[in-house]
Amino acid sequence: MTPDDVTPYDMTPDDVAPDGMTSHAELGLRADRVTREAGGRLIVDGVTLAPPPGSTVGLLGPNGSGKSTLLRILAGVLAPASGVVTLDGDPLRDVGRRTVARRVAVVDQDATTQVELSVEEVVRLGRIPHRRAWSPSTAQDEEAVREALTRTGLSDRAAQSWHTLSGGERQRVQIARALAQAPQELLLDEPTNHLDIQHQLDLLSLVADLPLTSVIALHDLNLAAMFCDHVLVLREGVAHASGTPSEVITEELIAKVYGVRAVVTTLADEGERFTRPSIRFLRN
Template sequence: MTSRSDSTHTPAEPGLRADRVTREAGGRLIVDGVTLAPPPGATVGLLGPNGSGKSTLLRILAGVLAPASGVVTLDGRPLRDVGRRTVARRVAVVDQDATTQVELSVEEVVRLGRIPHRRAWSPATPQDDEAVREALTRTGLADRSGQSWHTLSGGERQRVQIARALAQTPRELLLDEPTNHLDIQHQLDLLSLVADLPLTSVIALHDLNLAAMFCDHVLVLREGVAYAAGTPGEVITEELIAKVYGVRAVVTTADDGPQPRPSIRFLRA
């Protein structure tokens, strides 16, 4: 993964990548020349205070927003040249809050993930059925498939949304603050599930400790600029927290895994 100041992006590289993308809104830069090149299969955390550009960068990566300058590529092709259907088959998005007024079962919500793979009004294929079954099983929802969406808790709904995304059979998964409004247990369960998926995942997060626990790499945004990028152990420091978030913290590091994992304790003002 690279930051604005350390770009190793080449057009031939596979996967979903952003190269020096910029986006303006209301006369100010929301994303300012950011490069993001997630390693295949990695879990990448987007960090930064509110308004730092995390959600906007995710929308640019998803093709929902077009960059004012720079380019997003998918397997070396500019995203603007790739059909929306092709993008939807490759890239799945899980938003902060998903809701519906329609009475749907868990399985029916998950089946929405197969829309990019089907022609309009065509019946479900055996491949569709298998993708839905696998997504429900992988997310631990097989025994809840017939339950109404509206009876689920917030954590369960987020899990269903991940199952819907997995039913798309994507290679890249983009998640915008997926742990918002969840209790600690559901936060840990959800991010553990995402980190174990055989996909390239980019997750916007507020919680630095969760990012340190579950992300292979992090990109820290500050006022739209890529302030720092690297492994959590390299990036999440007391100095960075003070400069980016404006708070004091004590950071300790555990070396008992494949890479150092920092733990953050915030200090009262």
């Protein structure tokens, strides 16, 4: 595929709404031809991304391809130089920051703090967008924190110090903090960095099973093939290909985008809804 072949994802007649109504295609968080420059260089160049509601989308590409920058644009942390990010059809710049914070949660690569906090206190930070300044926690806040701890398997660690946790456990706490926000969209920037294989699989299984729209920047193509419904491949800021992992992750694409040789085979485990590619890299 070439950049000209890339579409946000196919639209159907049901996506077209009468005047004054929000179409299905406009629902959720989407980027339309966004561009961002830094140091006189295009970091993101005309990228469109429209994740289907409830899907898990992987952002793939080599280092410096624009994955983290695109996530920050989606989160509203960075403004695009051109193009627009919308939330349910409204430009993100016109949506209040508190509304965005309630709706979109972000998990960065390496969250840290010098403050002595317990696991529960970190997770409770996710409720800040739902509370007025200096107001006490409500019953709804406490229930959201308990549910987030339970869903991430951290209930028995609630009183434990954040600083005593392993890297995988800290990432799980950050996901719990994000879930406490009660978001509909979850953005994760290289969440498996520095994790061993077991923690990588556990963390991505958790994310893929959440009833949310998730966009995840990943390096590992096999992990993307296992856990993502769709992938978008970036190269030097340009959307090079998009679609299902089976459609996109090919030997030709890996050679062109990553500059390495690979053998790609198709797997279809019993009980899985879709086939998926399995990648074995070769020495050049």
